[in-house]
Amino acid sequence: xxxxxxxxxxxxxxxxxxxxxxxxxxxxxxxxxxxxxxxxxxxxxxxxxxxxxxxxxxxxxxxxxxxxxxxxxxxxxxxxxxxxxxxxxxxxxxxxxxxxxxxxxxxxxxxxxxxxxxxxxxxxxxxxxxxxxxxxxxxxxxxxxxxxxxxxxxxxxxxxxxxxxxxxxxxxxxxxxxxxxxxxxxxxxxxxxxxxxxxxxxxxxxxxxxxxxxxxxxxxxxxxxxxxxxxxxxxxxxxx
Numbered sequence: 001x002x003x004x005x006x007x008x009x010x011x012x013x014x015x016x017x018x019x020x021x022x023x024x025x026x027x028x029x030x031x032x033x034x035x036x037x038x039x040x041x042x043x044x045x046x047x048x049x050x051x052x053x054x055x056x057x058x059x060x061x062x063x064x065x066x067x068x069x070x071x072x073x074x075x076x077x078x079x080x081x082x083x084x085x086x087x088x089x090x091x092x093x094x095x096x097x098x099x100x101x102x103x104x105x106x107x108x109x110x111x112x113x114x115x116x117x118x119x120x121x122x123x124x125x126x127x128x129x130x131x132x133x134x135x136x137x138x139x140x141x142x143x144x145x146x147x148x149x150x151x152x153x154x155x156x157x158x159x160x161x162x163x164x165x166x167x168x169x170x171x172x173x174x175x176x177x178x179x180x181x182x183x184x185x186x187x188x189x190x191x192x193x194x195x196x197x198x199x200x201x202x203x204x205x206x207x208x209x210x211x212x213x214x215x216x217x218x219x220x221x222x223x224x225x226x227x228x229x230x231x232x233x234x235x236x237x238x239x240x
Contacts, residue, residue, distance in 0.1 A: 045108025048073045048121045051082070051100060059086035062099045062127055062146035071112070073104045075121040078239040081199040082124070088193050093186055097139070101125040101146045101234065116228065122201075122239045128232075129186035133179055141233075142180045150174055150233045151182040153208035160207045161226040171230055188213045194237055195220045204228070204236040 051074060052059055053067035059082055066072050086098035103124040105112055112119030127146045130138040143149045152173040153159045194200050195218050204224040209232050215221040224231055
């Protein structure tokens with residue numbers, strides 16, 4: 001399978017995450033097809049399965065376009081770990097949904113452009129959780145595709161890449177008058193659930209959030225480096 005975004009998910013919707021190109025979300029993305037196409041079984045790599053595409057479950061896509069574009073495949077082990085984390089989050093925070101962006105395509109070939117990794121079913125990007133200015137939980141991230149709602153460091157000295165990033169995907173901080181903030185409680189619990197799961201190899205997050213959320217000494221919570229995209233708008237999770 002070649003790395004395409006379906007007609008319902010236009011090329012302009014080149015999503016960020018661990019990628020080399022900036023995200024430019026278009027209004028057309030709001031009109032994505034509601035039914036994800038079923039790939040040819042011969043093209044689904046052994047061991048890969050599709051993540052759920054329904055919007056009312058504990059685990060769901062941020063945008064149906066990820067399913068329409070067939071970029072929602074993972075290993076069975078990864079799917080089980082994600083479902084366990086999502087169910088645990090829903091028990092701890094009723095109504096909370098773990099929302100994913102890009103995982104892998106069904107063919108199972110790595111890398112999955114324009115990502116620098118993904119493609120073999122062992123990587124996925126997951127949104128952080130957010131609240132409004134009154135501290136009320138938001139049901140989804142404040143951006144359409146899930147990327148770009150960066151939670152900047154509180155002090156400039158905490159910024160990991162003060163000299164800039166080598167990737168072309170270096171996003172700037174959001175406006176100071178933004179009407180949302182990081183939901184530390186829900187995000188912390190999600191990181192803990194994933195990092196403590198033996199099926200998870202590592203979780204990428206920006207150093208300032210690693211410290212802020214209390215994972216400074218956790219060996220599986222790591223910094224992706226200045227050659228990668230920012231990870232203060234999403235988690236990149238690698239599975240074993």
